[in-house]
Amino acid sequence: MSSLDKYKIQLYNTLSRSKEDFIPQNPDMVTLYSCGQTVYEDIHVGNAKTYVVWDILVRTLKHLDYNVKWVQNFTDVGHLTDDADEGEDKIEKKARLLKKDPMELVDEKIYEYYLSLDAINVKRPDIAPRATGHIVEMIDLIKKLIENKHAYEVDGSIYYDISTFETYGDLAKLDLENLKAGARIGVNEDKRNPGDFALWIKAPQEHIMKYTSPWGKGYPGWHVECSVMSMKYLGETLDIHTGGEDHIAVHHTNEIAQSEGATGKKFANIWMHSAFITLNGEKMSKSLNNFITIAELIEKYGKNVVRFSLSQNHYRTQADFSYKQVESHRKRYYRLIKSYQLGLQEIHRYKDQEFDVDVSLKSLDLFNKAMADDLNIPKAFLQINNAASKIDQFRKNGEFEQMHNFMRTFEIMMDVLGIPIIQLTPRETKNIDMMINLRIQLKSEGKYEDGDNIRDYIQSLGYVVQDLSKTETIWYKEEK
Amino acid sequence: MSSLDKYKIQLYNTLSRSKEDFIPQNPDMVTLYSCGQTVYEDIHVGNAKTYVVWDILVRTLKHLDYNVKWVQNFTDVGHLTDDADEGEDKIEKKARLLKKDPMELVDEKIYEYYLSLDAINVKRPDIAPRATGHIVEMIDLIKKLIENKHAYEVDGSIYYDISTFETYGDLAKLDLENLKAGARIGVNEDKRNPGDFALWIKAPQEHIMKYTSPWGKGYPGWHVECSVMSMKYLGETLDIHTGGEDHIAVHHTNEIAQSEGATGKKFANIWMHSAFITLNGEKMSKSLNNFITIAELIEKYGKNVVRFSLSQNHYRTQADFSYKQVESHRKRYYRLIKSYQLGLQEIHRYKDQEFDVDVSLKSLDLFNKAMADDLNIPKAFLQINNAASKIDQFRKNGEFEQMHNFMRTFEIMMDVLGIPIIQLTPRETKNIDMMINLRIQLKSEGKYEDGDNIRDYIQSLGYVVQDLSKTETIWYKEEK
Numbered sequence: 001m002s003s004l005d006k007y008k009i010q011l012y013n014t015l016s017r018s019k020e021d022f023i024p025q026n027p028d029m030v031t032l033y034s035c036g037q038t039v040y041e042d043i044h045v046g047n048a049k050t051y052v053v054w055d056i057l058v059r060t061l062k063h064l065d066y067n068v069k070w071v072q073n074f075t076d077v078g079h080l081t082d083d084a085d086e087g088e089d090k091i092e093k094k095a096r097l098l099k100k101d102p103m104e105l106v107d108e109k110i111y112e113y114y115l116s117l118d119a120i121n122v123k124r125p126d127i128a129p130r131a132t133g134h135i136v137e138m139i140d141l142i143k144k145l146i147e148n149k150h151a152y153e154v155d156g157s158i159y160y161d162i163s164t165f166e167t168y169g170d171l172a173k174l175d176l177e178n179l180k181a182g183a184r185i186g187v188n189e190d191k192r193n194p195g196d197f198a199l200w201i202k203a204p205q206e207h208i209m210k211y212t213s214p215w216g217k218g219y220p221g222w223h224v225e226c227s228v229m230s231m232k233y234l235g236e237t238l239d240i241h242t243g244g245e246d247h248i249a250v251h252h253t254n255e256i257a258q259s260e261g262a263t264g265k266k267f268a269n270i271w272m273h274s275a276f277i278t279l280n281g282e283k284m285s286k287s288l289n290n291f292i293t294i295a296e297l298i299e300k301y302g303k304n305v306v307r308f309s310l311s312q313n314h315y316r317t318q319a320d321f322s323y324k325q326v327e328s329h330r331k332r333y334y335r336l337i338k339s340y341q342l343g344l345q346e347i348h349r350y351k352d353q354e355f356d357v358d359v360s361l362k363s364l365d366l367f368n369k370a371m372a373d374d375l376n377i378p379k380a381f382l383q384i385n386n387a388a389s390k391i392d393q394f395r396k397n398g399e400f401e402q403m404h405n406f407m408r409t410f411e412i413m414m415d416v417l418g419i420p421i422i423q424l425t426p427r428e429t430k431n432i433d434m435m436i437n438l439r440i441q442l443k444s445e446g447k448y449e450d451g452d453n454i455r456d457y458i459q460s461l462g463y464v465v466q467d468l469s470k471t472e473t474i475w476y477k478e479e480k
Numbered sequence: 481m482s483s484l485d486k487y488k489i490q491l492y493n494t495l496s497r498s499k500e501d502f503i504p505q506n507p508d509m510v511t512l513y514s515c516g517q518t519v520y521e522d523i524h525v526g527n528a529k530t531y532v533v534w535d536i537l538v539r540t541l542k543h544l545d546y547n548v549k550w551v552q553n554f555t556d557v558g559h560l561t562d563d564a565d566e567g568e569d570k571i572e573k574k575a576r577l578l579k580k581d582p583m584e585l586v587d588e589k590i591y592e593y594y595l596s597l598d599a600i601n602v603k604r605p606d607i608a609p610r611a612t613g614h615i616v617e618m619i620d621l622i623k624k625l626i627e628n629k630h631a632y633e634v635d636g637s638i639y640y641d642i643s644t645f646e647t648y649g650d651l652a653k654l655d656l657e658n659l660k661a662g663a664r665i666g667v668n669e670d671k672r673n674p675g676d677f678a679l680w681i682k683a684p685q686e687h688i689m690k691y692t693s694p695w696g697k698g699y700p701g702w703h704v705e706c707s708v709m710s711m712k713y714l715g716e717t718l719d720i721h722t723g724g725e726d727h728i729a730v731h732h733t734n735e736i737a738q739s740e741g742a743t744g745k746k747f748a749n750i751w752m753h754s755a756f757i758t759l760n761g762e763k764m765s766k767s768l769n770n771f772i773t774i775a776e777l778i779e780k781y782g783k784n785v786v787r788f789s790l791s792q793n794h795y796r797t798q799a800d801f802s803y804k805q806v807e808s809h810r811k812r813y814y815r816l817i818k819s820y821q822l823g824l825q826e827i828h829r830y831k832d833q834e835f836d837v838d839v840s841l842k843s844l845d846l847f848n849k850a851m852a853d854d855l856n857i858p859k860a861f862l863q864i865n866n867a868a869s870k871i872d873q874f875r876k877n878g879e880f881e882q883m884h885n886f887m888r889t890f891e892i893m894m895d896v897l898g899i900p901i902i903q904l905t906p907r908e909t910k911n912i913d914m915m916i917n918l919r920i921q922l923k924s925e926g927k928y929e930d931g932d933n934i935r936d937y938i939q940s941l942g943y944v945v946q947d948l949s950k951t952e953t954i955w956y957k958e959e960k
Contacts, residue, residue: 069581101549101713103607111604124591127583132613136691211616233581 007064007372011240012316014248014271015171019374022270024239030061030068033230033268034125035243035251038075039109040091043116044291045310045321046277046284050244052307053274053315053375055122055418057242060371063416071233072125074113076106077132077209078201078220081287083250085198085221092209102209106130116294119303120310121418127233131225135211138220138228141262142199150261154190156202156216162195165257171271172249197254199224223254227267231259241268245275246283275318284321292321301326304420308333311417315375331466333419334474336410339388340421343395343407350400357408363387364409371416384413422476432458436465436473443470487544487852491720492796494728494751495651499854502750504719510541510548513710513748514605515723515731518555519589520571523596524771525790525801526757526764530724532787533754533795533855535602535898537722540851543896551713552605554593556586557612557689558681559702561767563730565678569699572689582689586610596774599783600790601898607713611705615691618700618708621742622679630741634670636682636696642675645737651751652729677734679704703734707747711739721748725755726763755798764801772801781806784900788813791897795855811946813899814954816890819868820901823875823887830880837888843867844889851896864893902956912938916945916953923950 009022024030034054037047054072061068081087095102114124131138142158145151150164162168162176169176176195198221203210210217230238236259243252252271259267277284284291298306309329313319363383370379387410394403414421435454442451455465458475465475489502504510514534517527534552541548561567575582594604611618622638625631630644642648642656649656656675678701683690690697710718716739723732732751739747756763764771777786789809793799843863850859867890874883894901915934922931935945938955945955 101607103609103713107604107606107608124587126587127581128587129583130610130613133610134612136615136693140692212620213616233583 007368009061009064009372010374011270011272012374013269014273017173020270022239024066025237025269028067030066030239031234032058032061032068032070032240032242033226033234033238034070034072034241035226035247036072036074036128037109037113038079038090039106039113040079040094041109041286042291042293042295043113044284044286044293045297046244046279046291048116048120048122048294048306049277049310050274051117051122052120052310052418054242056311056315056375056377056416057240057272058123059416059418060375063412064368064372068126069234070125071127071129071230073226073229074106074110074128074130075222075225076103076110076130077135078225079222085201089207089209089219092207112295116298119298120294120307121303121420123418129229129233131220131229132209134225134228134232135220137232138224139200139213141224141228141258142220143214144262145199145258148261150257151199152192153215156218157190157198158200158215159191159196160199160254160257160261161192162197162257163193165261167260168195168257169253171256172253174249174253197221197223197250199258223251224258226251227255227258227262230255230268231263236263236265236267238268240270240272242272242274245273248273272315274315278318278320281320297326301330304422305330305333308419311377311419312381314378331474334466334476336384336388337422337476338474339391340407340410341423343391343403344423346395346400347404347407356401358405359408359412361405361409363390363406364412367409367413367416377417380413380417384410384417387413432461432463432475436475440471440473487848489541489544489852490854491750491752492854493749494753497653500750502719504546505717505749508547510546510719511714512538512541512548512550512720512722513706513714513718514550514552514721515706515727516552516554516608517589517593518559518570519586519593520574521589521766522771522773522775523593524764524766524773525777526724526759526771528596528600528602528774528786529757529790530754531597531602532600532790532898534722536791536795536855536857536896537720537752538603539896539898540855543892544848544852548606549714550605551607551609551710553706553709554586554590554608554610555702555705556583556590556610557615558700558705565681565701569687569689572687592775596778599778600774600787601783601900603898609709609713611700611709612689614705614708614712615700617712618704619680619693621704621708621738622700623694624742625679625738628741630737631679632672633695636698637670637678638680638695639671639676640679640734640737640741641672642677642737643673645741647740648675648737649733651736652733654729654733677701677703677730679738703731704738706731707735707738707742710735710748711743716743716745716747718748720750720752722752722754725753728753752795754795758798758800761800777806781810784902785810785813788899791899792857792861794858811954814946814956816864816868817902817956818954819871820887820890821903823871823883824903826875826880827884827887836881838885839888839892841885841889843870843886844892847889847893847896857897860893860897864890864897867893912941912943912955916955920951920953 010019011022012018013020032054037043058068058070076091077089079090081090081093091102091105095105098105118124142151145160146153146158151158151160168174200213200215200218200220202216202218207219210219230241241252241255256267279290279292282288282290294306301309305326309326312329363386367380367383370376370383373379387406390406391403391410394400394406411421435458439451439454442448442454458465463475463477465473467473490499491502492498493500512534517523538548538550556571557569559570561570561573571582571585575585578585598604622631625640626633626638631638631640648654680693680695680698680700682696683698687699690699710721721732721735736747758764759770759772762768762770774786781789785806789806792809843866847860847863850856850863853859867886870886871883871890874880874886891901915938919931919934922928922934938945943955943957945953947953
């Protein structure tokens with residue numbers, strides 16, 4: 001299937017505040033940069049949700065026949081506790097608290113990042129550069145900005161003069177006049193404009209993570225790393241740049257000023273931003289200490305349910321996290337898997353028979369269209385639910401070829417959303433289904449104690465048994 | 481137990497070619513640097529063996545009550561195909577073959593490195609720095625060496641003048657006169673002495689992995705990264721520096737010249753080197769294309785047997801790899817585990833009874849002494865074998881407290897060597913043991929076919945059944 005001709009992809013571009021046709025510069029290779037994690041704290045559910053979104057974006061592009069070169073960074077130096085170039089380096093501050101070397105903390109947190117993100121099936125980017133690996137290139141870019149009169153030095157620190165960059169703030173639709181008026185009292189007096197931001201910061205003597213530069217010992221501002229790492233690996237103009245919506249006003253606005261100020265070329269054609277996950281109505285955030293870690297959630301619900309849960313909702317729709325909702329996602333997930341499993345048993349029984357699987361079903365076409373329409377996951381999910389119903393229906397009717405078609409379609413769609421289809425072995429399935437049926441029968445005869453004994457036994461084998469109704473029970477092995 | 485007073489550690493120091501008392505500079509914190517992997521190829525068994533050795537060193541130090549700060553690098557730039565500063569960057573060359581970005585290859589290989597090394601229970605170092613993350617610091621060190629008249633520039637490249645460093649070659653007992661006489665014809669004519677080595681190399685236009693420096697675009701020589709990364713995280717004098725014995729003549733010799741030339745201080749108090757693993761009598765080596773990958777070996781024998789196998793031999797004894805030997809290690813491993821498992825069953829039966837475990841056994845004392853004696857693993861293993869025999873003996877005699885003591889001792893000793901004790905659930909153990917005994921009985925009655933049927937059934941459950949003698953059979957689940 002050459003989907004390129006069939007599916008016109010549209011993506012919502014924060015720059016234009018509208019959906020646009022997606023046309024990569026090189027039709028054979030989409031270049032994609034995603035802002036990654038500042039590695040000093042546990043990964044929370046809001047972070048993970050964002051990474052799941054871009055994983056689905058990459059999977060969708062590949063499903064629709066694009067090659068993708070994907071870079072996502074780790075920030076391991078230069079991210080201050082305060083966006084206005086005040087405060088401390090987040091990593092150094094936390095490391096001091098833990099009495100660790102900052103780089104020891106960084107290595108630990110990168111380890112934990114992959115532990116959780118691998119578990120929930122988020123593919124690794126092609127390149128995962130670290131800021132500390134690109135200090136020389138950052139200094140190069142800053143020199144270029146000074147040369148182009150976009151930046152100035154004050155006592156060993158370098159600032160970007162936002163008044164020199166005509167379209168500054170366009171991405172965020174910033175009102176620069178208001179920005180000036182609203183500038184906080186006591187802001188760094190070295191700056192020509194209150195909105196100027198640091199490219200390089202002079203390091204105090206006691207600062208650990210500092211580097212030799214033409215301007216003395218210092219460390220890079222947070223924003224410059226992403227300009228450098230994206231352009232180094234993907235070229236001066238990216239097809240897509242992604243990040244959380246909290247990056248629009250400062251981080252991405254400054255990336256544009258830096259990159260375009262240095263190259264004179266458009267930095268990114270499409271800017272995609274994912275909405276927050278809130279907790280009790282507030283942004284889930286480490287700095288607000290209002291978060292649930294992804295590791296906790298995986299521990300509680302198993303990696304597959306967590307992946308399913310984070311693959312719901314539209315990426316631009318803000319969602320409030322609740323355990324109740326994850327519980328309901330768990331039920332939905334295992335109901336879907338159950339339909340597939342029951343189909344699988346029939347396929348196993350009929351395995352000698354050759355099926356000519358045809359996945360060009362209307363269902364897959366509708367799914368593809370939904371995903372090509374700015375990753376409309378809720379619409380795409382209708383087709384996954386539909387496929388599960390069809391599997392049930394054709395299984396009951398004994399129409400196994402039709403059933404098989406929908407099973408393959410189901411597999412493909414689940415894979416685009418990165419949701420694993422756990423497989424129970426047929427032997428297990430048969431034995432446990434037998435016991436589950438026996439239990440339903442016993443309960444219908446009023447023999448509740450016998451029924452509960454059977455449930456307890458199945459649970460002692462390591463399965464979860466969950467009653468959906470009086471006559472419908474699902475069971476599953478929860479993979480942690 | 482405060483072992484510090486009890487066990488005097490001795491380590492073989494390549495510098496003095498003798499065992500020396502180990503006295504860390506700070507009694508509370510041993511500083512240890514290990515040369516790590518150049519990340520462009522699969523990890524082979526010889527590499528893995530080296531990393532297992534240093535893992536055992538760290539485990540031993542911790543077991544004997546030392547804290548350890550352990551740094552092991554990844555080389556992701558600057559390692560040329562030829563030790564004499566000729567040839568290409570290994571990573572860039574391989575990446576070009578694969579049509580990948582060099583950094584994409586690096587990320588893949590670091591991923592695979594951890595996949596295998598985590599599997600065989602090698603602890604991660606506290607910090608795993610990458611060369612590309614320390615270019616600025618390398619330039620700083622090179623500037624210092626130029627200032628100290630140890631280094632000179634020729635057309636954008638910087639070389640170390642080995643004639644300026646009085647003790648050059650001491651580590652390797654190099655005969656510098658012979659070295660000069662034997663210098664290859666056609667060696668780089670820019671060098672003042674044929675043995676001079678590159679600190680910084682001018683990059684040709686088409687070179688990808690290059691950096692801005694005071695001497696133009698270039699890239700660091702291989703050796704400078706380890707001087708920089710070790711001293712950055714561990715201070716100017718290390719307690720212990722480790723590596724493969726192939727590093728003595730060039731890499732470590734040059735590290736000493738660089739570090740001591742810059743600081744004027746002794747670089748490392750103790751240099752430890754592990755012997756090669758050979759294959760068909762030749763060094764196992766990527767460049768010689770004479771190797772078996774660790775991933776292959778794990779796939780074939782399971783991670784635990786591989787760890788057991790690589791935890792044999794003295795680290796300074798060269799060993800020739802053979803599958804036959806791994807097979808014999810597999811048998812030995814499962815025999816040991818079997819003794820422990822049988823003990824475990826009795827403990828489970830007696831689990832209500834309180835045991836006062838005493839691990840201050842003579843056996844553990846002898847084990848500790850062996851490990852404190854320059855990691856004398858073969859001698860230490862005698863105590864592991866002895867503990868397994870004692871577990872058997874006390875189990876048969878019904879002396880469960882004694883048995884329990886040796887089980888705990890066994891656990892501790894296995895953990896120091898990093899060898900996992902796989903645990904079968906008692907339920908499985910009981911059922912399968914019953915069948916195994918039935919099989920032995922059937923065979924003794926001449927009912928070989930029935931016996932084989934039972935073996936096949938047990939194997940169908942995913943276990944390996946292995947006859948050691950007519951009346952002794954072991955079985956195990958092989959963890960991949």
